Amino acid sequence: MRDVSYDPNSKSAYECFNCGTIVRAESNPGTCDNCGSAMRNRLIPLE
Known part of the structure; x- marks a missing residue:
């Protein structure tokens, strides 16, 4: 069950795995502008 509605046409928040x-x-920016680490979509839970 998801508690956040997903709208593919809206901007999403992406978080850097390393520096936050x-x-x-x-769309996914790929790498962080500050440290170069991978970014993740905050709407998708980590397992």
Whole structure:
């Protein structure tokens, strides 16, 4: 069950795995501008 509604046309929050920087973007930015680590969509839970 998801408690957050997903709208593919809206900007999502992406968080850096390493430094925690949060960026709002329409698609995954790939790497963090601050440290170069991978980014994750905050709406998708980590397992």
